[in-house]
Amino acid sequence: MKLYCSSDPHSWIVRVCLMEKKLAPDLEVIVTSSGETRRAAHLARNPFGQLPVLETDGGFFISESTVICEYLEELCPDPPLIGQTRAERAECRMWMRRIDLNICVPIDHGFRLTRHGSLLFPPIEPAPDAAETMRDLARTNLTWLDQQLRGRETVCPDRFTLADLVLLSFVEHGITTGQPLDPRWSGIERWLIRSRQRPSVREAIGALAETAQLSGTV
Amino acid sequence: MKLYCSSDPHSWIVRVCLMEKKLAPDLEVIVTSSGETRRAAHLARNPFGQLPVLETDGGFFISESTVICEYLEELCPDPPLIGQTRAERAECRMWMRRIDLNICVPIDHGFRLTRHGSLLFPPIEPAPDAAETMRDLARTNLTWLDQQLRGRETVCPDRFTLADLVLLSFVEHGITTGQPLDPRWSGIERWLIRSRQRPSVREAIGALAETAQLSGTV
Numbered sequence: 001m002k003l004y005c006s007s008d009p010h011s012w013i014v015r016v017c018l019m020e021k022k023l024a025p026d027l028e029v030i031v032t033s034s035g036e037t038r039r040a041a042h043l044a045r046n047p048f049g050q051l052p053v054l055e056t057d058g059g060f061f062i063s064e065s066t067v068i069c070e071y072l073e074e075l076c077p078d079p080p081l082i083g084q085t086r087a088e089r090a091e092c093r094m095w096m097r098r099i100d101l102n103i104c105v106p107i108d109h110g111f112r113l114t115r116h117g118s119l120l121f122p123p124i125e126p127a128p129d130a131a132e133t134m135r136d137l138a139r140t141n142l143t144w145l146d147q148q149l150r151g152r153e154t155v156c157p158d159r160f161t162l163a164d165l166v167l168l169s170f171v172e173h174g175i176t177t178g179q180p181l182d183p184r185w186s187g188i189e190r191w192l193i194r195s196r197q198r199p200s201v202r203e204a205i206g207a208l209a210e211t212a213q214l215s216g217t218v
Numbered sequence: 219m220k221l222y223c224s225s226d227p228h229s230w231i232v233r234v235c236l237m238e239k240k241l242a243p244d245l246e247v248i249v250t251s252s253g254e255t256r257r258a259a260h261l262a263r264n265p266f267g268q269l270p271v272l273e274t275d276g277g278f279f280i281s282e283s284t285v286i287c288e289y290l291e292e293l294c295p296d297p298p299l300i301g302q303t304r305a306e307r308a309e310c311r312m313w314m315r316r317i318d319l320n321i322c323v324p325i326d327h328g329f330r331l332t333r334h335g336s337l338l339f340p341p342i343e344p345a346p347d348a349a350e351t352m353r354d355l356a357r358t359n360l361t362w363l364d365q366q367l368r369g370r371e372t373v374c375p376d377r378f379t380l381a382d383l384v385l386l387s388f389v390e391h392g393i394t395t396g397q398p399l400d401p402r403w404s405g406i407e408r409w410l411i412r413s414r415q416r417p418s419v420r421e422a423i424g425a426l427a428e429t430a431q432l433s434g435t436v
Contacts, residue, residue: 066315086289087278100319130345130351
């Protein structure tokens with residue numbers, strides 16, 4: 001297997017998932033600012049031009065971070081990051097999609113649509129008002145999530161899952177793109193402190209710093 | 219099993235999936251404009267307050283349309299709407315997430331953030347500029363998808379999947395909310411004509427009209 005990745009939050013989710021499952025495919029770090037993701041060689045892997053992309057041993061290309069993780073879970077079910085039963089998998093996927101659509105997407109647009117962010121994602125045009133609307137939406141949904149997280153340590157009660165990883169990746173992305181946590185979100189703060197202590201997460205933070213250096217983003 | 223649903227595009231996806239799999243759970247149609255989805259009884263089923271929600275025979279509540287469909291596929295794999303192999307499932311999920319995030323979400327925001335749309339989704343505030351940015355984004359991504367669909371009849375080549383259903387639901391939603399198809403999108407148009415002819419889709423269009431009447435939206 002081979003993972004094409006960068007220092008973006010979606011690549012990070014897949015990197016931590018691989019570490020949890022003790023899988024170590026070949027890595028190819030792509031410098032997105034070089035325009036390589038819009039060239040034919042990469043579009044053959046993912047016609048939408050995004051990262052990460054996993055090339056399977058069968059030569060099949062899979063993109064979309066959570067979809068790559070679903071594939072890795074099927075390939076290597078232990079330790080489970082989605083779930084061992086139908087109900088567990090449904091619970092994790094439900095939380096993952098709630099977070100993905102209602103928190104990650106607006107945080108992502110809340111950066112891409114700013115003047116600074118749009119420079120990194122051509123052909124996106126800057127739309128500062130829309131960026132602010134998206135940031136507001138992320139804050140509204142994080143306020144809701146904060147209430148849900150009070151009194152528990154993980155997104156799915158009593159087990160660390162892909163839903164925690166997806167949330168963690170975008171909470172950290174928000175923090176580095178001018179979308180800080182509200183000090184009143186004590187449930188999220190407590191969850192964040194614990195999540196950052198997880199060994200795979202600590203290891204991935206180190207690997208990410210190295211990737212950022214390789215991909216020229218620091 | 220019991221499905222709580224309304225006349226929204228996400229409920230429609232689950233209804234067609236159930237028809238494909240010849241499953242007929244009890245249905246409870248909820249009138250969203252009555253405010254019922256924000257009351258305690260519904261928040262106990264889905265704390266995010268959305269529809270559809272599936273109550274399993276085990277008394278577990280699953281929300282998020284595509285997650286309900288993943289559950290139904292595991293429960294009743296025949297006919298397959300996601301895939302029979304690891305690679306097929308990855309292919310369908312990849313297309314489904316591309317469409318979900320890059321087409322459905324902006325079409326949805328392109329309606330919810332308008333003055334008219336925001337009235338239906340309190341506490342969303344109208345943000346017409348952001349609605350227009352989201353409509354532009356949907357158009358950009360549909361232009362890309364149109365190129366992908368030329369020369370094939372389904373989103374995943376040679377098989378009708380959940381990815382077609384998700385796209386169909388939001389293309390139709392766009393058409394009814396002032397986001398028409400561009401006449402240049404001949405790939406999408408051809409795909410749309412074929413998809414609408416599928417028996418489960420024809421049946422669901424009838425059921426949807428009935429639900430819309432029950433839920434007071436017509």
